[in-house]
Amino acid sequence: MQRLHALSTLLMVGLLHSPLSLAATSVADMRDTLDQLKATSTASELAYELTESLTTEVGPRMVGTPGSDKAIDWAVAKMKTLGFDKVWIEESQADLWTRGDTNAQLTAPYPHKLVALALGGSVGTDGKTLTGDIVRFETLDDLKAAAPGSLNGKIAYVAYRMERHIDGHGYGKAVGARVSGAAVAAEKGAIAFVMRSVGTDDNRLAHTGVMRYKDGIRKIPAVAVSNPDADLMDNALKRGQPVTFSLQLGASGPTGKTVRIANVLGEITGTTNPDEFVLLGAHLDSWDVGTGAIDDGIGVGMVMAAAHHIGQLKQRPARSVRVLLFAAEEIGLIGAKDYVARHGDLKNHVIGAEWDFGNGNIYELAPGVGPSSLNAIRDFAAYLTPMGISLASTNDAKGQSDMSLLGEAGMPAVNFEPDGSDYFDYHHTENDTLDKVNREALVNNTTVYTLFAYFAAQSGVDFRQ
Amino acid sequence: MQRLHALSTLLMVGLLHSPLSLAATSVADMRDTLDQLKATSTASELAYELTESLTTEVGPRMVGTPGSDKAIDWAVAKMKTLGFDKVWIEESQADLWTRGDTNAQLTAPYPHKLVALALGGSVGTDGKTLTGDIVRFETLDDLKAAAPGSLNGKIAYVAYRMERHIDGHGYGKAVGARVSGAAVAAEKGAIAFVMRSVGTDDNRLAHTGVMRYKDGIRKIPAVAVSNPDADLMDNALKRGQPVTFSLQLGASGPTGKTVRIANVLGEITGTTNPDEFVLLGAHLDSWDVGTGAIDDGIGVGMVMAAAHHIGQLKQRPARSVRVLLFAAEEIGLIGAKDYVARHGDLKNHVIGAEWDFGNGNIYELAPGVGPSSLNAIRDFAAYLTPMGISLASTNDAKGQSDMSLLGEAGMPAVNFEPDGSDYFDYHHTENDTLDKVNREALVNNTTVYTLFAYFAAQSGVDFRQ
Numbered sequence: 001m002q003r004l005h006a007l008s009t010l011l012m013v014g015l016l017h018s019p020l021s022l023a024a025t026s027v028a029d030m031r032d033t034l035d036q037l038k039a040t041s042t043a044s045e046l047a048y049e050l051t052e053s054l055t056t057e058v059g060p061r062m063v064g065t066p067g068s069d070k071a072i073d074w075a076v077a078k079m080k081t082l083g084f085d086k087v088w089i090e091e092s093q094a095d096l097w098t099r100g101d102t103n104a105q106l107t108a109p110y111p112h113k114l115v116a117l118a119l120g121g122s123v124g125t126d127g128k129t130l131t132g133d134i135v136r137f138e139t140l141d142d143l144k145a146a147a148p149g150s151l152n153g154k155i156a157y158v159a160y161r162m163e164r165h166i167d168g169h170g171y172g173k174a175v176g177a178r179v180s181g182a183a184v185a186a187e188k189g190a191i192a193f194v195m196r197s198v199g200t201d202d203n204r205l206a207h208t209g210v211m212r213y214k215d216g217i218r219k220i221p222a223v224a225v226s227n228p229d230a231d232l233m234d235n236a237l238k239r240g241q242p243v244t245f246s247l248q249l250g251a252s253g254p255t256g257k258t259v260r261i262a263n264v265l266g267e268i269t270g271t272t273n274p275d276e277f278v279l280l281g282a283h284l285d286s287w288d289v290g291t292g293a294i295d296d297g298i299g300v301g302m303v304m305a306a307a308h309h310i311g312q313l314k315q316r317p318a319r320s321v322r323v324l325l326f327a328a329e330e331i332g333l334i335g336a337k338d339y340v341a342r343h344g345d346l347k348n349h350v351i352g353a354e355w356d357f358g359n360g361n362i363y364e365l366a367p368g369v370g371p372s373s374l375n376a377i378r379d380f381a382a383y384l385t386p387m388g389i390s391l392a393s394t395n396d397a398k399g400q401s402d403m404s405l406l407g408e409a410g411m412p413a414v415n416f417e418p419d420g421s422d423y424f425d426y427h428h429t430e431n432d433t434l435d436k437v438n439r440e441a442l443v444n445n446t447t448v449y450t451l452f453a454y455f456a457a458q459s460g461v462d463f464r465q
Numbered sequence: 466m467q468r469l470h471a472l473s474t475l476l477m478v479g480l481l482h483s484p485l486s487l488a489a490t491s492v493a494d495m496r497d498t499l500d501q502l503k504a505t506s507t508a509s510e511l512a513y514e515l516t517e518s519l520t521t522e523v524g525p526r527m528v529g530t531p532g533s534d535k536a537i538d539w540a541v542a543k544m545k546t547l548g549f550d551k552v553w554i555e556e557s558q559a560d561l562w563t564r565g566d567t568n569a570q571l572t573a574p575y576p577h578k579l580v581a582l583a584l585g586g587s588v589g590t591d592g593k594t595l596t597g598d599i600v601r602f603e604t605l606d607d608l609k610a611a612a613p614g615s616l617n618g619k620i621a622y623v624a625y626r627m628e629r630h631i632d633g634h635g636y637g638k639a640v641g642a643r644v645s646g647a648a649v650a651a652e653k654g655a656i657a658f659v660m661r662s663v664g665t666d667d668n669r670l671a672h673t674g675v676m677r678y679k680d681g682i683r684k685i686p687a688v689a690v691s692n693p694d695a696d697l698m699d700n701a702l703k704r705g706q707p708v709t710f711s712l713q714l715g716a717s718g719p720t721g722k723t724v725r726i727a728n729v730l731g732e733i734t735g736t737t738n739p740d741e742f743v744l745l746g747a748h749l750d751s752w753d754v755g756t757g758a759i760d761d762g763i764g765v766g767m768v769m770a771a772a773h774h775i776g777q778l779k780q781r782p783a784r785s786v787r788v789l790l791f792a793a794e795e796i797g798l799i800g801a802k803d804y805v806a807r808h809g810d811l812k813n814h815v816i817g818a819e820w821d822f823g824n825g826n827i828y829e830l831a832p833g834v835g836p837s838s839l840n841a842i843r844d845f846a847a848y849l850t851p852m853g854i855s856l857a858s859t860n861d862a863k864g865q866s867d868m869s870l871l872g873e874a875g876m877p878a879v880n881f882e883p884d885g886s887d888y889f890d891y892h893h894t895e896n897d898t899l900d901k902v903n904r905e906a907l908v909n910n911t912t913v914y915t916l917f918a919y920f921a922a923q924s925g926v927d928f929r930q
Binding site: 052055056057058059066110111112115202203204205227228231232235236290291429430431433434435436 | 576
């Protein structure tokens with residue numbers, strides 16, 4: 001409902017705003033250029049080269065770390081080198097959190113050093129060692145069902161194991177414990193919160209990720225242990241004796257300080273309608289533990305490469321292609337919030353696509369556009385059929401990740417759905433490094449984004465209609 | 466030559482020693498019992514249960530750590546519970562080494578925290594930070610070819626990547642750098658030695674393992690970085706600028722202290738020839754970083770389970786089955802050396818098999834027996850054919866790992882060759898944990914060891930002939 005209302009308002013504004021009514025260009029009309037772009041992009045490893053450069057020369061890019069600033073400089077310099085017509089940054093502020101060291105152990109009945117990571121935003125243990133018996137819950141719902149006070153002096157442990165699925169939907173079922181587990185545990189009296197990592201792998205590497213406290217509820221330390229360490233805890237607990245967990249955590253919790261962040265933007269200017277934008281997004285920040293190759297280095301590489309390929313055409317498309325590298329996605333879409341706040345109703349943003357999930361080939365195009373423009377999307381999807389991509393039966397995509405906020409603000413979107421089967425093996429771990437990148441898929445997917453951006457920029461279609 | 470001489474001596478002693486000349490029992494004669502053992506073992510997960518118990522209740526078992534002593538008590542108690550007729554330990558001493566903390570970084574031109582582990586035996590940096598430019602060598606041979614003095618003040622880095630093969634032979638090609646790289650680098654003037662981990666995985670987990678200094682050559686710190694970290698170093702070095710490495714290492718080097726170790730032994734006593742032994746071996750110690758599930762928890766579980774299954778028969782075999790859990794294998798077969806020193810010519814050890822490699826199904830039986838006894842081995846191998854096991858064309862096996870020292874001392878041996886394709890993904894890393902165990906293969910392989918032990922104990926064959 002809200003959306004339809006927003007759309008009709010935007011349409012009127014759009015008509016006033018675009019004096020050059022852009023003639024519709026069909027996919028058939030632009031086939032030669034699409035074919036040319038497909039050949040160029042398929043022969044290029046630019047997206048991989050950019051990912052290699054970002055992960056090698058910058059590395060981890062967590063908000064508040066040196067890598068965060070270095071990444072901004074890196075992106076600006078690369079966009080200039082790649083021939084973007086305009087390159088700029090939009091600065092804002094984000095909360096500072098620091099990780100510090102983690103020391104997690106089972107102390108009884110079987111002493112074991114555990115592999116654990118603080119969840120992003122967690123408080124620490126103030127230099128002390130916190131020790132308590134573990135109370136195990138299979139799921140977050142089970143923890144929620146615990147009686148008030150039943151966890152006084154205890155450490156709550158949620159053992160739920162994430163499922164592996166091609167579309168990554170196991171994440172949604174698992175991530176709730178990470179986000180709100182500590183607050184729920186504290187409400188029941190727990191002194192700390194421990195969870196099995198939200199991840200599909202079996203490595204001794206824990207998965208970090210953002211968590212949230214609840215106003216008025218005590219802030220307790222929150223960590224994730226690796227899957228094998230969770231197995232060990234489960235096996236120790238099966239023996240029926242009390243299992244004691246001890247934790248020293250150097251995490252800062254909310255510091256009250258903010259640090260500079262910046263969205264980085266670059267444009268390939270359109271010919272006839274330069275003030276209308278097709279938006280390609282990815283996020284430039286990462287967690288601190290890996291080098292952020294998969295999350296979201298490849299996305300950064302893809303969208304920069306796609307715009308570059310279009311910029312190299314003799315004849316640019318009608319509309320502009322804007323690349324938007326979001327800041328501070330990992331700690332709560334902070335860069336995206338700033339972008340929406342700055343750019344208001346996004347009326348000149350004709351459509352957008354983000355890459356922030358998956359490491360395999362795209363298999364589906366899921367649109368979120370007005371009903372009249374679905375025909376054009378169908379034609380474009382048909383062009384992608386030989387690449388193994390089908391059109392989703394739904395039309396409610398809002399954009400992935402950062403771009404979901406732009407989608408909520410009224411911007412049409414396309415979600416390209418890739419094979420994400422192995423994505424959560426690496427996600428938010430030390431293992432998110434360059435060697436994990438599926439290079440063939442990266443070439444393929446960059447080609448899809450290149451084709452999409454050109455199609456949307458050249459088609460003249462109003463995707464709000 | 467030496468072997469033949471030793472054999473003939475042993476044969477004469479053997480004849481004097483065994484007043485009951487053991488009548489040869491063919492595989493055909495014992496088929497019912499073999500079938501029964503096969504059914505019992507195939508239906509049992511005892512080897513896995515023992516591995517679970519050892520890795521959960523004891524955990525890492527490095528020489529000089531509490532786990533080392535706990536493992537001895539664990540093994541003695543388990544053998545008694547499992548109904549072994551005799552259980553005892555043979556104590557000796559091994560050199561103490563401690564790991565301490567590792568802090569390895571690239572400091573220029575691109576600062577990166579690296580995942581690294583000290584090699585076993587390495588000296589540390591005396592609380593200081595050691596910094597130098599990296600000089601990269603593709604292989605140990607390339608390092609050996611460096612001019613004397615050419616590495617003064619530098620850090621030598623061997624980038625060789627281990628190959629993955631079903632029989633693990635990539636290990637032999639890679640491990641030389643680990644064992645002697647530091648000594649070679651020091652000879653050329655290097656201040657530290659860094660290598661790509663000897664491992665086939667792509668995880669941010671380094672592989673430790675024993676190294677050796679050379680008398681009269683300066684002892685320099687030696688570490689292995691994980692494969693993704695080695696990739697990162699290679700990519701940084703490709704850019705042509707000096708790459709600076711910095712290291713703080715808390716490793717003790719040779720301490721001059723020794724600690725108690727113990728081989729743990731247990732026997733199922735034979736009926737007619739109790740003083741002749743079929744030896745099943747594995748090693749009880751592990752490195753400190755994982756829980757030693759694959760290396761060599763499953764071996765411990767297998768040989769204990771195999772002897773237990775035989776012990777549960779109504780009619781025991783003629784000879785005894787001796788389970789030997791070696792101490793301190795990882796730091797140089799110290800327990801095996803002690804065993805050979807204690808037990809002299811091993812004349813009453815009729816044949817042995819160790820498990821210290823692989824996590825998949827056994828596909829080959831490789832004997833190392835006298836020519837006359839090959840026929841009996843062939844008959845037994847034929848019994849194993851339906852399990853997918855073939856007889857090797859060679860007859861020179863000396864026993865794996867620890868048992869190679871017993872083989873050199875004259876004991877006949879059988880090597881069972883398993884699929885080791887994934888073995889070096891986990892070997893000597895934090896990832897060597899229970900979840901990595903191939904449970905189906907463990908059942909299968911335990912069955913093979915059960916059958917082998919019964920066959921060798923009941924056959925009456927002199928495997929030296």
